[in-house]
Every structure is written in C-alpha cells, then in structure tokens.
Amino acid sequence: MRVNIDANGNINGTLVLPLWQDSKEMAEGSELGIHRTLKNQIDTVLEAGDFKAKSGSSMTLAGTEGGKALLIGLGKMDDVSSNSMREAGAKVTASLSKIHGKTLTVRFHGLEDAQMANFVEGMILRDYSYDHYKSKDEDNEDNDVELTVHVTCEEEKAAVLSSAAKHASEVASGVYLARDLGNAPPNDLYPMEYARQAIEFGEEHDNVDVKVINYEEARTLGMGGLVGVGMGSYRKPCMVIFEINGNKPGPSPCIVGKGITFDTGGISIKPSPSMDEMKYDMHGSATTFGVMKALVATGWNERVIGVACMAENMPSSNAQRPGDVIKTYSGKTVEVLNTDAEGRLVLSDGLWYAGTHLNPSYIIDLATLTGAIVVALGHEATGMWSNDDELLSKIQASGDHCDEIAWPMPLFKAFEKEITDSKIADTRNLGAGRWGGSNTAAAFLKQFVPNKGDSDEQIPWAHLDIAGTAWGAKTNKLVKTGATGIHVRTLHHLITGQ
Ligand code: BES
Ligand code: ZN
Ligand code: ZN
Numbered sequence: 001m002r003v004n005i006d007a008n009g010n011i012n013g014t015l016v017l018p019l020w021q022d023s024k025e026m027a028e029g030s031e032l033g034i035h036r037t038l039k040n041q042i043d044t045v046l047e048a049g050d051f052k053a054k055s056g057s058s059m060t061l062a063g064t065e066g067g068k069a070l071l072i073g074l075g076k077m078d079d080v081s082s083n084s085m086r087e088a089g090a091k092v093t094a095s096l097s098k099i100h101g102k103t104l105t106v107r108f109h110g111l112e113d114a115q116m117a118n119f120v121e122g123m124i125l126r127d128y129s130y131d132h133y134k135s136k137d138e139d140n141e142d143n144d145v146e147l148t149v150h151v152t153c154e155e156e157k158a159a160v161l162s163s164a165a166k167h168a169s170e171v172a173s174g175v176y177l178a179r180d181l182g183n184a185p186p187n188d189l190y191p192m193e194y195a196r197q198a199i200e201f202g203e204e205h206d207n208v209d210v211k212v213i214n215y216e217e218a219r220t221l222g223m224g225g226l227v228g229v230g231m232g233s234y235r236k237p238c239m240v241i242f243e244i245n246g247n248k249p250g251p252s253p254c255i256v257g258k259g260i261t262f263d264t265g266g267i268s269i270k271p272s273p274s275m276d277e278m279k280y281d282m283h284g285s286a287t288t289f290g291v292m293k294a295l296v297a298t299g300w301n302e303r304v305i306g307v308a309c310m311a312e313n314m315p316s317s318n319a320q321r322p323g324d325v326i327k328t329y330s331g332k333t334v335e336v337l338n339t340d341a342e343g344r345l346v347l348s349d350g351l352w353y354a355g356t357h358l359n360p361s362y363i364i365d366l367a368t369l370t371g372a373i374v375v376a377l378g379h380e381a382t383g384m385w386s387n388d389d390e391l392l393s394k395i396q397a398s399g400d401h402c403d404e405i406a407w408p409m410p411l412f413k414a415f416e417k418e419i420t421d422s423k424i425a426d427t428r429n430l431g432a433g434r435w436g437g438s439n440t441a442a443a444f445l446k447q448f449v450p451n452k453g454d455s456d457e458q459i460p461w462a463h464l465d466i467a468g469t470a471w472g473a474k475t476n477k478l479v480k481t482g483a484t485g486i487h488v489r490t491l492h493h494l495i496t497g498q
Contacts, residue, residue, distance in 0.1 A: 001093075001123065001124055001127040001146065001147045001148075001149055001169075002146055002147070002148045002149065003120060003123075003124070003149050003151060003165045003169065004148070004149070004150050004151065005151050005152075005153070005158050005161050005162040005165055006150055006151070006152050006158065007152065007153070007154070007155035007158050008030070008032050008033070008107065008109070008152045008153065008154065008155075009032060009033055009152065010033045010105075011033050011034060011035075011067065011105045011107075012103050012104075012105050012148075012150050013068075013100075013101050013102070013103025013104050013105060013148075013150075014067070014068040014069065014070055014100045014101055014103070014104050014105070015034060015038065015067065015068070015069040015070070015104075015105055015107060016069070016070045016072060016092055016104050016105065016106040016107065017030075017042065017069055017070070017071050017072065017107055018072045018074050018088060018106070018107075018108065018111070018119065019046070019051070019053040019071055019072065019073060019074060020053060020074050020075075020076070020077045021052060021053045021054055021055070021073060021074065021075050021076045021077070022049075022052060022053065022076075023046055023053055024046055024047055024049075025043060025046055025047070026039075026042060026043070026046070026109075027109040027110045029109060030107055030109035030110075034066075034107075035065070035066035035067055036066065037064045037065055037066030038061070038064060038066030038067050038068075038069055039066070040066075041061050041064060041066065041069070042061065042069060042071070045059070045061065045071070051071050051073070052073065053071070053072075053073035053074060053075070054073045054075060055073055055074065055075025055076075055079070055084055055087070055088070056073065056075075056087065056088075056091060056477075057072075057073035057091075058070060058071060058072050058073065058091050058092075058095040059071045060095070060099065060100070062099060068099065068100065068101075070092065070095060070096075070100060070104075072088055072091055072092055072095075073088070073091075074088050075088075080115065082114070082118045082401075082403060083118075083403040085114075085115045085116075085118035085119045085122065086118045086119070086121055086122035086125070086403065086477075086478060087122060087477040087478070088119055088122065089118065089119035089120060089121065089122025089123040089124075089126070090122040090123065090125060090126035090477050090478050091122075091126075091477070092104070092106070092122075092123050092126075093122075093123050093126040093127045093147075094126055094477075094480070096147075102145045102146070102147055102148065103147075103148045103149075103150070104147065104148070104149045104150065105149075105150040105151075105152060106119075106120075106123075106149060106150070106151045106152065107152055108151065108152065108153040108154075108157075108161075109153070109154070111153070113157060113160050113161065113164070116151075116153060116157070116161050116164075117160075117161060117164035117165070117168065120151060120161070120164065120165045120168055121164075121168040121172075122477075122478060123149065124165075124168050124169055124172045125168075125172055125175060125478040125479075126477070126478055126479070126480070127147060128175075128176055128179060128479070128480070129480060130179065130180065130183040130482055130483075132180075132184075133185070151165065167298060167498065170294065170297035170298045171294045171297070171298060171488070171489055171492050173293055173294065173297045174290040174291060174292070174293040174294025174295075174297060174485075174488045174492065175290060175294070175485035175488045175489060176290075176485065177286075177289060177290045177293045177485075178283070178286040178287050178289065178290030178483065178485035178486075178488050179286075179479075179482065179483040179484065179485040180483075181194070181197075181282065181283075181285070181286035181289060181290070181483070182279075182280050182282070182283045182286045182470065182471065182482065182483025182484075182485070183482045183483045184279070185279060186261050186262035186278075186279040186312070189261055189279075189282070190233075190235035190261050190262075190312055191230065191235055191236065191237050191238045191259065191261055191310035191311055191312060192214075192235065192236065192238055192310075194238075194240060194259060194261070194282070194285065194289075194308065194310050195212045195214075195238050195240050195310065197289075198210045198212070198240045198242065198289060198308070199212065201289070201292070201293065202242075205296050207244060207245050207246075207247075207296070207301075208242065208243070208244055208292070208296060209242075209243040209246050210240065210241065210242055210243075211240075211241040211243075212238055212239070212240050212241075213238060213239040213240075213241070214236070214238050215227070215230070215231075215236035215237055215238060218237065218238065218239060218349075221329060222327065222328075222329055222331075223239070223328070223329045223349040223353075224326040224327040224328050224329070224334075224349070225326065225328045225329065225334070225345035225346055225347075225348040225349040226238075226239060226309055226311060226329075226345070226346045226349045226350075227326075228320040228324065228326040228336065228345055229260070229266070229311045229313055229320070229339075229342040229345050229346050230310075230311030230312060230313075230346075231318055231319065231320065232266060232267075232313070232314045232315060232316040232318050232319025232320065233311070233312035233313070233314040233316070233319075234314075235261070235312045237309075237310055237311035237312070237346070238310050239307065239308065239309055239310065239349070239350060239353065240259075240285075240306075240307070240308040240310060241305070241306070241307055241308075241353075241358070242288070242289070242292045242304075242305065242306035242307075242308075243303070243304075243305050243306075243358075244292060244295055244296065244300070244303065244304045244305075244306075245300070245301055245302055245303045245304070246303060247303075248301070248302050248303040249303070250303055250358075250359035250360070250361070251359050251360055251361035252302065252303040252304055252305055252358075252359065252360060252361055253304050253305070253360065253361060253362060253364070253494075253495050254304075254305040254306070254307065254354050254358055254360035254361075254362065254363045254364070255287075255288045255291055255304075255305070255306045255307070255363075255364055255365075255366070255491060256284075256288070256306075256307045256308075256309070256347065256350045256351060256354050256363055256364070256365040256366070257282075257283075257284035257285035257286070257287060257288035257289075257306070257307070257308045257309065257350075257365070257366050257367070258281070258282070258283075258284035258285060258309060258343045258346060258347055258365070258366065258367035258368060258369065259282040259284060259285030259286075259288075259308045259309050259310040259311070259346070260278075260281035260282055260310075260311055260312065260313050260342060260343060260346070260368075261279070261281070261282045261310065261311070261312050262278055262279055262281065262312050262313065262314070263278040263281040263313045263340070263342065263343075264278065264313055264314055264315060265313065265315075265339065265340035266313045266314065266315050266319050266320065266339030266340060266342060267315050267319055267320070267321050267322060267339045268322055268338045268339040268340040269315055269340075270340060277471065277472070280368060280470050280471045280483060281313075281343070281368050282310070282368075283366075283368050283466060283470035283471070283483060283486070284308075284343075284365065284366035284367040284368060284466065284470075285308035285309065285310060286483065286485070287366050287466070287485070287486060287487050287488055287491070288306040288307070288308050288366065289306070289308065290485055290488040291304075291306065291487075291488050291491045291492055291495075292304070292306050294488055294489075294492045295492060295495065295496070298492070298496065298498065300495070300496050304495060305354065305358045305360060307350045307353060307354050307358070308350075309346035309347055309349065309350040310346075311342070311346050313339070313340075313342045315339075319339065320336055320339055321336070321339070322336060322337055322338055322339055323335075323336070323337075324336045325424060325425045326345070328345070328348045328349055328352065328448065329348070329349040329352045329353060330348065330349075330352040330448050330450075332348075332426040332427060332447060332448070333425040333426045333427070334348070334422075334425055334426070334427050334428065334429055335422040335423075335424055335425040335427070335428045335429070336429050337428055337429055337430040338429065338430045341429045341430055341441070343367045343368070343369045343441075344367075344369065344429055344441055344444045344445055345429060347365055347367060347445055347448070348444075348445070348447070348448040349448075350365070351363060351365060351445060351448045351449055351450075351461070352448050352450060355449060355450030355459050356450050360459060361460070362388070362391050362459065362460040362461065362462070363449065363459055363460070363461045363462075364391075364395065364461070364462045364463075364464065364491065365445065365461070365462075365463050365464065366464045366466055366487060367463070367464070367465060367466065367467075368465075368466055368467040368470050369438065369441050369442075369463075369465045369467060370437050370438040370441050370465055370467055371437070371467060372434075372436070372437030372438040372441075373438040373465040373467050373468055374467050374468040376409075376438060377407055377468055378468060379468045379469060379472060379473035379474065379475060379476070380405065380468070380469075380473075380475065381405035381406065381407040381468070381469065382399070382404070382405065382406045382407065382464050382465060382466050382468070382469045382486065382487065383406075383407060383409045383438055383442075383464070383465040383468075384396065384406040384407060384408055384409060384462060384463070384464055384465075385408075385409050385410070385411050385439075385442035385445075385446075385462065385463045385465075386408075386411075386460070386461065386462035386463070387411065387446060387449065387458050387460065387461050387462075388460035388461065388462070390460070391460045391461075391462050392408060392462060394494060395462055395464075395490070395494060396408065398490050398491070398493045398494040399487070399490045401490075401493055402489040402490045402493055404469070404486055404487055404489060404490045406464060406487075406490065409438065409439060409442065409465075410439060411439070411442060411443060411446060412439065412443075415431075415436065415439045415440050415442070415443035416443040416446065416447070418431050418432050418440055418443070419431060419440050419443045419444045419447070420447065426447075427444060427447055429444065438465050438467075441465070442463050442465070445463050446458075446461070446463075449461045464487065466486050466487065469484060469486045469487075470483060470484060470486055471483050471484060
C-alpha cells in the first residue's frame with residue numbers, strides 16, 4: 001500500500017469517509033472536491049439513517065456519475081479508543097472489492113492526530129495477504145496492482161500525519177516479514193532456510209550482523225537442548241544470532257524466539273487433526289526477525305540483539321526418546337519425559353547463550369510454548385511471566401499501547417519445584433500433572449536464565465507464551481487469516497519508545 005498525505009482537496013478514485021455513529025450529515029467543511037451527485041447520495045443515506053456508522057460497519061455507494069464512496073463507521077465518539085480507530089482503518093482494507101478500484105482517497109475531518117494515525121496504521125496492517133503459492137489469475141491482472149491511498153486532512157495536521165504514516169509503514173514491514181515467515185509452508189521454511197534469509201538480511205544492511213551456529217557447531221558447543229530436539233530431522237537445527245548496531249556499547253535488549261519450523265511432537269507424536277498448524281510453531285523466531293527488520297526500517301541506532309532457536313521436531317530412528325537425559329548448554333541436565341515439550345529445550349540453550357555471550361540488558365523470549373495458555377487466555381492475550389516487575393510492567397504498557405495484550409501470569413516457587421524434581425536429572429521437561437502447564441513451562445525456562453555477571457541475581461527476563469495469539473485469533477481484526485506477526489509492534493515500541 002502506498003500512502004500519500006495531502007491537505008483536503010481533490011478526490012482520486014473511491015472516496016473513503018470515516019463517520020461517527022449516528023451522524024446525520026458529513027462534518028462541516030469536509031465536502032471539498034466531492035461531486036455533487038455523490039454528495040447528495042451520501043446526504044440522503046445519512047439523513048435517512050440508512051448508514052448508522054456503528055463500529056465495524058461499512059457501506060459502499062456507487063452507480064452514479066459522481067464516483068464511488070466507502071462509508072466507514074467509527075462507532076460512538078465517547079467509546080473511541082486506539083483499537084477502535086485501528087479496527088476502523090482495517091475495515092477499509094477488508095471491505096475492498098473490485099468495484100472500489102486500486103486508488104482511494106480517505107477524507108479525514110475533525111479527528112485528532114492520534115486517531116488518524118491509528119486509522120492509517122490499521123489500514124496498512126490489514127493490507128496483507130499470503131499468496132506466494134497461488135497461481136496468478138490471468139483474467140484479473142488488477143490483483144497485482146498496489147493500492148494507492150491518498151489520505152487527506154486539515155492542512156495544519158498533514159505534516160504530523162505524514163510522519164506517523166511513514167513510521168507505521170516501516171514498522172509494518174517487520175510485521176509483514178513475521179507473517180510471511182509464519183505462513184511459509186514447513187517444507188520450504190526449515191531451520192537452515194531461516195538462517196539463509198537472516199544472512200541475506202545481514203548482507204543487505206551495513207549495521208546488521210548475523211551469525212549462525214550450525215548443527216555441528218551446536219554439538220561441539222554442547223547445546224544438548226537444540227541438538228536433542230532437531231537431530232531426528234533431516235533438516236538439521238541451528239541457532240541464528242542477530243546483532244543490530246554492534247558498534248554501539250551494550251548492555252542491550254535481547255529477543256529470543258522459539259523456532260520450531262514444524263512440531264510433530266516427535267516420538268510423543270501429536271494427533272493428526274490440525275497438525276498442519278504446527279508450521280506456526282516458529283512464530284517466536286518470526287517475531288524476533290520481524291522486530292529486527294522493523295528496527296532497521298525505522299533507523300534505530302542503538303544496539304539490539306536477537307536469538308532464534310531453530311529446529312524441526314520429527315520422529316525418526318535418530319530422534320530423541322521419552323526417557324532420554326540430555327545435557328544443555330548451561331551444563332544442567334534435563335530428563336525428557338515428553339518429546340512434544342520441545343520448545344523449552346531449544347530455548348534453554350538460547351537463553352543461556354544470550355545471557356552468557358551477548359551482554360543483554362534484559363532478555364525477552366517469545367514462544368508458541370503451550371496449548372495450556374490457549375485454555376487459560378483464549379486468543380485474546382499472550383501469557384507473560386517475568387523475574388523482574390519493572391520489565392513486566394514495561395512490556396505490559398507497551399502491549400497495551402499497541403493493543404497486543406500481554407497478561408501477567410505467576411512464577412510460583414511450587415512450579416519451579418515441580419519442574420526440578422526429576423529422580424535422575426537436574427530438571428524434567430514435563431510437570432507432574434497437566435494442571436498449570438504453561439506455568440511449569442515458564443518455571444522450566446527460568447532455570448536457564450543466567451545471573452548478571454558474578455552476582456547471584458538473574459538477568460531481567462520475561463517469557464511471552466504466544467500460542468494463542470500467533471495465529472487463529474478471529475477477534476484480531478488486523479489480520480485476515482494465518483500468522484499475526486504478534487508483538488513486532490509491541491517490542492519495537494518497547495525498545496525505541498516510538
Ligand atoms: N507447540 C506446542 C504448543 C502448542 C499447542 C501451541 C497447540 C499452539 C497450539 C508445544 O510444543 C507443545 O506441544 N506443548 C505441549 C506440552 C506438553 C507436552 C507438556 C502441550 O501444550 O500440549
Ligand atoms: Zn511440542
Ligand atoms: Zn512446539
């Protein structure tokens with residue numbers, strides 16, 4: 001989507017008109033440049049109450065010489081929120097069909113700067129579809145034409161809106177990348193293919209360094225978690241390390257992502273229904289890469305680190321078994337009681353590597369870790385655990401700002417006890433029962449967060465379980481289908497304050 005901001009004037013293509021609920025007429029002064037016939041049509045519809053402009057509603061007007069219009073309901077002025085404006089913007093992109101063409105003019109009038117910015121952001125975020133694998137429709141060449149949106153507003157507001165729209169597009173490039181990676185089929189997106197794309201990204205930007213720890217190196221280094229999960233697959237595991245602005249001094253924010261490019265469960269194999277959805281089990285690593293891309297796109301010039309723990313969890317004669325004891329990079333051993341609880345194993349090595357080699361100020365991991373978090377929070381929020389109240393509050397505030405909710409969950413000592421009472425190893429990768437499954441998973445991860453320097457205090461760390469928010473969230477109006485790109489915006493905002 002190309003977005004141009006102009007002062008109110010001419011209308012190009014279809015007129016898009018955002019309206020408050022129960023408006024009986026267009027806002028005064030907003031009629032400029034609208035053809036008389038179209039204006040009459042709009043007036044008639046509003047006067048008659050045929051379009052009430054409820055939140056989530058839209059109406060297309062067409063069929064006259066005056067051109068076409070798409071009316072968008074903003075809901076009640078008293079109920080407006082950043083999310084309602086984003087969703088109204090998303091409704092524009094969602095409502096488009098052939099009749100609207102590929103050029104739009106959005107006419108803002110009487111709206112606040114932030115309201116317009118959120119509306120534009122919503123339009124941009126919803127303007128995504130994953131069609132790399134669809135054959136081109138010869139009869140519909142229009143499908144390839146990029147949408148051009150002229151956004152018009154009062155002259156004195158145009159400059160602020162223009163920079164907000166540019167910022168939203170730049171951050172969205174990271175969201176789109178995360179969605180592309182998440183949606184990619186698992187036969188084409190496997191651990192070393194992710195690494196190849198990361199290396200390519202590093203080569204395209206002077207301020208980005210990408211390092212890959214391949215399977216052989218991971219074995220030599222003693223990364224038993226990553227190796228144990230990935231060794232059963234022909235597509236071998238790897239760890240990908242991103243560093244942005246490495247010339248700037250640390251300590252720096254560090255994002256760690258679970259990157260299981262397909263999770264069959266391994267020997268503890270999953271049931272077949274919906275198993276295809278386990279291609280999304282690398283969304284933590286998709287978000288990690290997406291955040292890096294967004295930071296580079298907005299020109300962030302402080303150091304930031306990312307770690308992606310990539311593996312494919314397959315059953316095979318070379319796969320790990322329930323009952324195996326593995327030694328992780330930290331030196332701690334794990335009794336593998338269920339090979340389907342694999343995310344925590346790859347993350348144990350990623351967290352330890354990040355904390356001991358990369359000089360992080362804090363570490364945030366993202367993982368589609370447990371089905372249990374979907375039971376607890378549905379698709380409405382990500383579960384969040386942290387050893388640091390300040391970090392937790394900052395992530396929560398940042399998530400609220402972006403309407404990507406991260407909801408606090410507990411790290412009770414009892415969960416840590418449950419996950420460390422293996423009869424034969426330091427830890428076990430399965431709780432004693434199935435209750436509180438996402439909490440025991442978080443408590444497991446906590447065992448692999450190193451201390452700060454020589455102190456006995458851990459590095460500030462937060463764990464985000466995105467199993468319910470990475471895909472399949474029907475209430476997320478900013479996504480049509482598939483991977484959501486969740487938390488690229490939250491983390492970009494957290495890191496940059498912008
Ligand atoms: N990738 C899954 C978690 C998952 C399940 C995400 C469903 C989204 C939807 C993870 O690796 C897993 O299989 N976890 C197990 C853990 C259990 C064996 C302790 C789970 O949640 O059932
Ligand atoms: Zn699993
Ligand atoms: Zn998994």
